[in-house]
Amino acid sequence: xxxxxxxxxxxxxxxxxxxxxxxxxxxxxxxxxxxxxxxxxxxxxxxxxxxxxxxxxxxxxxxxxxxxxxxxxxxxxxxxxxxxxxxxxxxxxxxxxxxxxxxxxxxxxxxxxxxxxxxxxxxxxxxxxxxxxxxxxxxxxxxxxxxxxxxxxxxxxxxxxxxxxxxxxxxxxxxxxxxxxxxxxxxxxxxxxxxxxxxxxxxxxxxxxxxxxxxxxxxxxxxxxxxxxxxxxxxxxxxxxxxxxxxxxxxxxxxxxxxxxxxxxxxxxxxxxxxxxxxxxxxxxxxxxxxxxxxxxxxxxxxxxxxxxxxxxxxxxxxxxxxxxxxxxxxxxxxxxxxxxxxxxxxxxxxxxxxxxxxxxxxxxxxxxxxxxxxxxxxxxxxxxxxxxxxxxxxxxxxxxxxxxxxxxxxxxxxxxxxxxxxxxxxxxxxxxxxxxxxxxxxxxxxxxxxxxxxxxxxxxxxxxxxxxxxxxxxxxxxxxxxxxx
Amino acid sequence: xxxxxxxxxxxxxxxxxxxxxxxxxxxxxxxxxxxxxxxxxxxxxxxxxxxxxxxxxxxxxxxxxxxxxxxxxxxxxxxxxxxxxxxxxxxxxxxxxxxxxxxxxxxxxxxxxxxxxxxxxxxxxxxxxxxxxxxxxxxxxxxxxxxxxxxxxxxxxxxxxxxxxxxxxxxx
Ligand code: SF4
Numbered sequence: 001x002x003x004x005x006x007x008x009x010x011x012x013x014x015x016x017x018x019x020x021x022x023x024x025x026x027x028x029x030x031x032x033x034x035x036x037x038x039x040x041x042x043x044x045x046x047x048x049x050x051x052x053x054x055x056x057x058x059x060x061x062x063x064x065x066x067x068x069x070x071x072x073x074x075x076x077x078x079x080x081x082x083x084x085x086x087x088x089x090x091x092x093x094x095x096x097x098x099x100x101x102x103x104x105x106x107x108x109x110x111x112x113x114x115x116x117x118x119x120x121x122x123x124x125x126x127x128x129x130x131x132x133x134x135x136x137x138x139x140x141x142x143x144x145x146x147x148x149x150x151x152x153x154x155x156x157x158x159x160x161x162x163x164x165x166x167x168x169x170x171x172x173x174x175x176x177x178x179x180x181x182x183x184x185x186x187x188x189x190x191x192x193x194x195x196x197x198x199x200x201x202x203x204x205x206x207x208x209x210x211x212x213x214x215x216x217x218x219x220x221x222x223x224x225x226x227x228x229x230x231x232x233x234x235x236x237x238x239x240x241x242x243x244x245x246x247x248x249x250x251x252x253x254x255x256x257x258x259x260x261x262x263x264x265x266x267x268x269x270x271x272x273x274x275x276x277x278x279x280x281x282x283x284x285x286x287x288x289x290x291x292x293x294x295x296x297x298x299x300x301x302x303x304x305x306x307x308x309x310x311x312x313x314x315x316x317x318x319x320x321x322x323x324x325x326x327x328x329x330x331x332x333x334x335x336x337x338x339x340x341x342x343x344x345x346x347x348x349x350x351x352x353x354x355x356x357x358x359x360x361x362x363x364x365x366x367x368x369x370x371x372x373x374x375x376x377x378x379x380x381x382x383x384x385x386x387x388x389x390x391x392x393x394x395x396x397x398x399x400x401x402x403x404x405x406x407x408x409x410x411x412x413x414x415x416x417x418x419x420x421x422x423x424x425x426x427x428x429x430x431x432x433x434x435x436x437x438x439x440x441x442x443x444x445x446x447x448x449x450x451x452x453x454x455x456x457x458x459x460x461x462x463x464x465x466x467x468x469x470x471x472x473x474x475x476x477x478x479x480x481x482x483x484x485x486x
Numbered sequence: 487x488x489x490x491x492x493x494x495x496x497x498x499x500x501x502x503x504x505x506x507x508x509x510x511x512x513x514x515x516x517x518x519x520x521x522x523x524x525x526x527x528x529x530x531x532x533x534x535x536x537x538x539x540x541x542x543x544x545x546x547x548x549x550x551x552x553x554x555x556x557x558x559x560x561x562x563x564x565x566x567x568x569x570x571x572x573x574x575x576x577x578x579x580x581x582x583x584x585x586x587x588x589x590x591x592x593x594x595x596x597x598x599x600x601x602x603x604x605x606x607x608x609x610x611x612x613x614x615x616x617x618x619x620x621x622x623x624x625x626x627x628x629x630x631x632x633x634x635x636x637x638x639x640x641x642x643x644x645x646x647x648x649x650x651x652x653x654x655x656x657x658x
Contacts, residue, residue, distance in 0.1 A: 112586070118584075141567035146585060169582060169584055169620040170615045171615075171620040174619045175614075175615065193546060256549075256550075260553045263550070482542045
């Protein structure tokens, strides 16, 4: 049985080539998912077809499709734990039944009617003496997104956490199907507001792959500038937020100031603080505003001053590390099994970064290091974000110093086709897949948030911790709700 | 840590009139906001944020209200952890079917007198997500809305302006 994807596709196949296979061959994939030879990248449906996107150890990629018969398809969830919530979602969104799936409870669909009454949900049973349950959410105490956490605790210690998500499910895929490309791009930019640039980029690259568009070099560079600003701003927000959840608000104050300065500079350069709709299929929607140079110089000076100072502040505060070191450990084996990307994966020794490992322009021609740490605790996730923030700042300097001249956007022809892309957002790799109808509309689109493969790890990481450590641990993951709930 | 703290002691606060026209506008707005809040509420207004289905973009900008540049708390506005402690519900997003009940319950749990501020394009009528299978509609279809702050997402300055407008419009 082959363990490389390259053997399953004709030679010279393009990246994310797709093959329709039989149910028997499909189950062969399940074996290779179980053995760890393949990593699950995405799993979605476009009835009657069910798709799975995979990556192998050598870095090859591919998509396989199986046709559902009588509304049923063979489940991959028995062999692959990361496939389970995705299959529950497929069932919710399309009605297709994953045959043999270990968990058939609805996931995004809460069974609510027009008035909002819900179908009861069966949380997993917990047995044991002296256990009590704590139900939190969907509305949380802070300024954050909604979700439900069901803790089972023995005294202070968490025995199990079960998440229930889907509260912000809007029906994104349904809205995208049939939408003109431009509207599709605006929807993709709003799938997950904190990663708006990365989502727009993933969507745009998928469209460009589908119709063979070559993006002009200046647009490629400006896209990366936006993407790195987004990463830097969000990492600062996360570092501040994590430390604040360990009751160390000084870090939050300073991180928030630097973050605000970055957003203001972005507004000056690109006309929008979060750079929403800046990346569009074919290129970018705006050029750098001329007045930005002095502001950029000031900003970089501040970043150069502040980032090392903030890291030193973290290093020198033993009481803070007392909370973060050895808290919420994610084992490498789990990170690998789930294909967890982003800081969550890299802080647990899984060295994957889509910018380097499924390279796309301009990163394919830029040498840069991907920081990886081993310990997998909150501390490692903080340190990793510091290193990545520094690296984003360095990448930004290089990009801005060598901006090519030229057009900002290539024309996107109304052509039939399908395409996929994997883009590294601040949270991890975002997968996008589109099918173009040929009349300038989307026939289908699918966006897979990195959080799909991180949320389950939070459940594992918190076991045995005390309830009071949950906010800290949760913040160190900072998984998405909107991006996940679609 | 001491070095950083010491530096903060000797540097001027960021919540100041900056050199750009931009920052001046913010300072002017801040002055008006302060006066209005004082008149209406003495010195305190408790805000509870409810994300009813947003993309999280609006939340980021609401967060930014708390940073040193905007420092919302100097006006007596502060975010509270429970609707039971709140005067104002700040609601973002199109209301999803799955959040409708939670929003209704948050509203019911907020003591009178209370105000609802709908934040962002989505909160008005569902915005770009209107018609989505999981979307119930705008905030106004679920709870009575006193004020809508437009934008996608509204920048912190627009949020401050909106809160000021709310204070001026209230006769309750
Ligand atoms: S208004 Fe814009 S930023 Fe706010 S929730 Fe809607 S799409 Fe997101």
